[in-house]
Amino acid sequence: MILKMKTEDVIDKVIEKEKQVESNPFLSTRIMSKIATENAPLNKRVYFFRLLVVAASIALVMRMGVSIGKIYDEHRIDRMALNINDSQMENLIYYMDAAYE
Amino acid sequence: MSEQQLIKEILSGNTSAFKILVDRHQGMVFRTAMGFVHSKEDAEDITQEVFIQAFRSLSAFQEKSEFSTWLYRITVNTSINFVNRNKLRRLLIDTGENLKALLNISSDEKNAHQRLESDERNKMVRNAIDNLPEKQRTAFVLSKYDDLSQREIADIMKISEGAVEQLLQRAKANLQKKLSRLQ
Numbered sequence: 001m002i003l004k005m006k007t008e009d010v011i012d013k014v015i016e017k018e019k020q021v022e023s024n025p026f027l028s029t030r031i032m033s034k035i036a037t038e039n040a041p042l043n044k045r046v047y048f049f050r051l052l053v054v055a056a057s058i059a060l061v062m063r064m065g066v067s068i069g070k071i072y073d074e075h076r077i078d079r080m081a082l083n084i085n086d087s088q089m090e091n092l093i094y095y096m097d098a099a100y101e
Numbered sequence: 102m103s104e105q106q107l108i109k110e111i112l113s114g115n116t117s118a119f120k121i122l123v124d125r126h127q128g129m130v131f132r133t134a135m136g137f138v139h140s141k142e143d144a145e146d147i148t149q150e151v152f153i154q155a156f157r158s159l160s161a162f163q164e165k166s167e168f169s170t171w172l173y174r175i176t177v178n179t180s181i182n183f184v185n186r187n188k189l190r191r192l193l194i195d196t197g198e199n200l201k202a203l204l205n206i207s208s209d210e211k212n213a214h215q216r217l218e219s220d221e222r223n224k225m226v227r228n229a230i231d232n233l234p235e236k237q238r239t240a241f242v243l244s245k246y247d248d249l250s251q252r253e254i255a256d257i258m259k260i261s262e263g264a265v266e267q268l269l270q271r272a273k274a275n276l277q278k279k280l281s282r283l284q
Contacts, residue, residue, distance in 0.1 A: 007276070007277055007280050007281075008273075008277075010222060010226060010280070011226050011229075011230075011245075011276060011280070012245075014222075014223050014226040014227065015136075015245050015246060017223075018135050018136070018139060018246070019132060019135070019246060021135060021141050021144075023127065023128070023131040023141070023144070023145055023148065024145055027127060027131075027145055027148060027149070028120060028123045028124055028127055030149060031123055031127075031148070031149050031152045031153070032117075032119070032120050032123065034149060034153060035116065035119065035152070035153060035156050036116065038153065
């Protein structure tokens with residue numbers, strides 16, 4: 001029984017020590033500020049404005065993509081450029097057997 | 102101002118009235134959390150989580166029970182979830198602390214060893230409490246850390262007083278068994 005009491009005493013001592021620990025005096029302020037931040041009702045106008053900005057951004061990115069694609073189409077290599085390139089090409093006729101015969 | 106009036110105030114939009122509730126019950130929530138996590142920082146985190154949850158679900162509080170009973174239930178559930186979530190982290194912290202304690206043995210070896218022994222004993226008690234089955238642990242923490250009566254514990258745990266008594270007896274027997282090395 002005496003031994004049993006000893007164990008209980010040790011347990012009680014540990015618990016008593018933990019019970020003496022006090023929380024941060026600013027804990028309630030911390031809690032309230034957290035609640036205030038979380039609870040701040042998002043203004044409906046702000047919410048719709050945000051939604052609008054996001055939608056507009058997506059539309060703008062899509063439009064830019066299409067425009068860039070079109071720019072590429074419009075700047076095709078024209079015939080003159082092709083001719084110039086052709087003139088610089090090696091004449092393949094030399095390599096054709098038919099030309100030496 | 103009574104708690105019912107405070108709750109009505111908060112629900113009608115006066116958020117600052119919640120601070121009165123926090124100030125009234127913060128100590129008890131913190132103490133209960135300490136019983137589950139044995140660490141000041143973790144207990145503070147749990148206290149914060151409990152009050153945020155209570156604030157969010159205040160409209161669901163039906164006043165069938167005392168506000169404190171309702172808050173105790175949230176505290177117990179939050180603490181148990183916290184413990185389950187942070188098992189690995191706790192293990193790493195304990196290992197680190199053990200190493201630190203071993204490395205810090207100073208030239209005054211006798212005192213250092215006594216301190217080490219005392220720390221080890223405290224750790225064993227905490228581990229023994231932590232390893233109790235969930236219901237036994239809850240009943241034990243509420244009884245020992247918050248000095249609640251069996252009636253109050255029964256209300257919080259939604260069980261009969263007899264069941265609480267049994268849980269407490271089993272918890273004590275389990276602790277005796279686990280801590281037999283201390284004798």
